[in-house]
Amino acid sequence: MPPSRRRYIRTAPDGEGKRAVFIGKRDQCVAGFPAKNLKIHNGSPVCCQNTELFTRLHAAQKAVGFENGKGAAKPPRIKNSLIHDTEPCIEREICVIACFTVLAHAARHMIYFPEEDAGRCMSDYRLGIDVGGTKLEIAALDSKGEILLRHRVANPGNYDDLLLALRDLVQQGRAHTAPDATVGLGIPGAIDSRTLRVKNANATWLNGQTFGKDLEQVLGCPVKVENDANCFALSEAVDGAAAGRNVVFGVILGSGVGGGFVINGQPLTGLHHIAGEWGHIPLPWVREDEFPMPACFCGNSGCLERFLCGPALAEAWKGPGTRSADGIEEAAAAGDETARRALDTYVDRLGRACALVINMVDPDAIVLGGGVSNLETLYERVPAVMKKYAITPDCRTELLKNRHGDSSGVRGAAWLWGK
Numbered sequence: 045m046p047p048s049r050r051r052y053i054r055t056a057p058d059g060e061g062k063r064a065v066f067i068g069k070r071d072q073c074v075a076g077f078p079a080k081n082l083k084i085h086n087g088s089p090v091c092c093q094n095t096e097l098f099t100r101l102h103a104a105q106k107a108v109g110f111e112n113g114k115g116a117a118k119p120p121r122i123k124n125s126l127i128h129d130t131e132p133c134i135e136r137e138i139c140v141i142a143c144f145t146v147l148a149h150a151a152r153h154m155i156y157f158p159e160e161d162a163g164r165c166m167s168d169y170r171l172g173i174d175v176g177g178t179k180l181e182i183a184a185l186d187s188k189g190e191i192l193l194r195h196r197v198a199n200p201g202n203y204d205d206l207l208l209a210l211r212d213l214v215q216q217g218r219a220h221t222a223p224d225a226t227v228g229l230g231i232p233g234a235i236d237s238r239t240l241r242v243k244n245a246n247a248t249w250l251n252g253q254t255f256g257k258d259l260e261q262v263l264g265c266p267v268k269v270e271n272d273a274n275c276f277a278l279s280e281a282v283d284g285a286a287a288g289r290n291v292v293f294g295v296i297l298g299s300g301v302g303g304g305f306v307i308n309g310q311p312l313t314g315l316h317h318i319a320g321e322w323g324h325i326p327l328p329w330v331r332e333d334e335f336p337m338p339a340c341f342c343g344n345s346g347c348l349e350r351f352l353c354g355p356a357l358a359e360a361w362k363g364p365g366t367r368s369a370d371g372i373e374e375a376a377a378a379g380d381e382t383a384r385r386a387l388d389t390y391v392d393r394l395g396r397a398c399a400l401v402i403n404m405v406d407p408d409a410i411v412l413g414g415g416v417s418n419l420e421t422l423y424e425r426v427p428a429v430m431k432k433y434a435i436t437p438d439c440r441t442e443l444l445k446n447r448h449g450d451s452s453g454v455r456g457a458a459w460l461w462g463k
């Protein structure tokens with residue numbers, strides 16, 4: 045091929061120091077692909093295994109469906125060109141490689157990716173939707189995590205209308221961002237990994253539905269669905285209060301109690317999709333005066349939710365039927381003895397419950413969300429209780445207040461597709 049006709053593939057830092065991938069005739073770049081967060085054609089991120097370049101290349105090819113197809117990039121050839129053309133990778137190397145594989149294929153077949161098609165490989169935009177019992181909320185985020193659109197509508201309360209309402213929200217979100225913006229959803233329940241049906245949702249009409257699958261059909265694109273507590277934890281682990289920590293436990297202390305683990309940026313789901321269901325483990329290190337244990341809706345008694353939910357704190361202060369503990373700190377400071385005692389007990393129980401998680405999983409940080417997380421006294425006093433019960437003399441686990449507050453649900457749902 046004469047030099048003037050040679051196509052080339054190279055990497056170059058874009059304006060923000062990230063890597064971008066270009067393909068085209070020399071001095072005539074036809075498409076720029078930001079390599080960060082690259083999602084290849086089938087929408088699956090490729091894991092970066094610490095193995096030979098060849099193996100990773102092959103995996104990347106396989107993932108984009110080029111390994112056996114006509115004109116498939118032959119690994120040795122690509123390997124040579126990559127070694128020649130790329131610098132040592134900084135991060136997400138496999139994504140860059142996958143992109144190279146796609147582009148190398150395109151180059152050989154003289155396929156040019158017009159700018160507007162670049163998003164087919166990867167979108168820079170994420171739509172996160174929080175499916176609550178009474179409302180649906182969408183946020184559209186750019187790759188830096190800036191919220192470009194936030195919108196809230198009522199949950200129609202039945203399954204068919206829910207799918208249509210979500211379709212409309214996605215259309216709005218894409219109109220504000222890009223037609224290929226990814227779609228992630230947080231739900232107040234879990235998708236059973238075996239049956240793909242929703243379970244444990246408090247919006248009970250959602251239980252038993254093949255929600256993710258049905259929504260994919262309505263939208264015509266892949267979606268990711270995750271438990272809302274896991275979305276909260278993911279949001280805080282990715283770019284929230286616990287950004288940069290490897291193992292994060294996110295806790296919601298609201299009208300109920302939930303929790304979720306994020307490990308190295310990925311939500312931990314577990315075999316039954318119930319990992320982090322902290323609300324339904326028993327209160328640990330129980331004192332004699334704490335018996336008898338209160339019954340829980342799940343059928344057991346003594347579950348953490350019965351002690352740590354907002355209404356439990358409110359009732360300990362103002363008696364049965366109270367739902368809100370707003371103002372309890374101020375009341376305690378002003379000499380309200382019942383408020384002080386209720387807070388003391390709450391702090392002690394929350395500390396024990398956190399210590400149990402520390403002894404089991406040893407997270408770098410525990411992030412609190414939900415209404416009760418606004419009590420400043422928790423961050424001042426609970427760590428001492430955690431230290432007392434954790435089986436290590438130097439407990440350094442941080443107890444952090446959430447950074448994104450009410451936005452954590454939608455942000456975490458958006459980051460299911462990676463930041």
Ligand SMILES: [Zn+2]
Pocket residue numbers: 323324325340341342343344347349
């Ligand atoms: Zn329970």
